Amino acid sequence: MIQELNRSYGNVFEGALINEILQVGTYKEVPAGFTLMEIGSYVKGMPLLISGAIKVLRDDKNGDELLLYYLEKGETCSMTMTCCMGQTKSEIRAIAETDTKLIMIPIQKMELWTSKYKSWRNFVFESYHIRLNEMIHTIDSIAFNNLDERLLDYLREKTRINKTNTIHNTHQDIAYELHSSRVVISRLLKKLENKGYIELHRNSIEILNLD
Template sequence: MIQELTEGYGHIFEKALINDIIQVGTFKEIPAGHKMMEIGEFVKSMPLLISGAIKVLREDQDGDELLLYYLEKGDTCSMTMACCMGQHRSQIRAIAEVDSKLIMVPIAKMEEWTSKYKSWRNFIFESYHNRINELLSTIDSIAFYQMDERLIQYLKEKARVNKENIIKNTHQEIAYDLHTSRVVISRLLKKLEQMGRIELHRNYLEIIDL
């Protein structure tokens, strides 16, 4: 944990803070597809992502999901922090997109470190800034983009996060993430295939030219 924490956050945090995190943090390895946080749960610690990627989703009153953003190496989740500080129940669902490693930091240390370490305070503010920008991008996508544009944007981001052009999600899973129907997604994917931009296979699709 020490080496991975130093490699991931040593350029952000001072040595004393790194040592404090080592003292109280809990190292976890999360397999792809594992649900790390559920809507309605109380949040007892916040994650520092060492490697991998976590997708963060919201759910409407009908149980349909919407992908908000991804957390990657060097990130933490501002929504988790807000729930921690206010002792509120989680309003998001977090699922490992790929095999991931992270360190869970107890909420009791968050306020202490905010006043004690300038690097931690800057990290928290930067995280809020980044997540707000990502949420605004999601809102813009829903408000101003057609579904075919949103799908292309989604596939590009998925490929970037997974570091490969193979997307192993089903049409239904993609529909869940984009808060639409499987029929719509299947139709648009078929159209992209006819344009030569993707290739559809039985259990996956391959990006050719997006």
């Protein structure tokens, strides 16, 4: 674990903090599709991603999902930190997008490290800043972009995160994450296929050219 931690966070945290993380952190490996956090649950730890990716989603009052952002190597979730510090229930759902390795930090260490380590404090503030910008981008996308543009952005981000041109999601999966309907998403995907951008298969989409 020490080598992976140093590769991901050695240029972010000082040595003393790295050593404390090794002492108190819990190393986990989770498969793609694994739910790390559910809406309404109490948060007992904060994740530091070593590898892989996690998607963070919200539910509306009807139970429909909306994809907020992805977490990647060297990152953490600011909404998780907020719940930890306030000891409140989670307002987000976190699901592993790919096979993921992470270290869970106990909540009791978070406030202590904020005052003890400048690098931790900077990391926390930077994480808030990044996640806030990503949520603003999501809001702007919903408010100002049509669904065609949002779908294209979604497909591009999926291929980047998963490092493959084949997306293993059903039309219904995509509809949930874009807060739309399967019928609408299927129609837009067919339009993209007719333009030669993608090729549709059963439960998967092959990206040909989205540039």
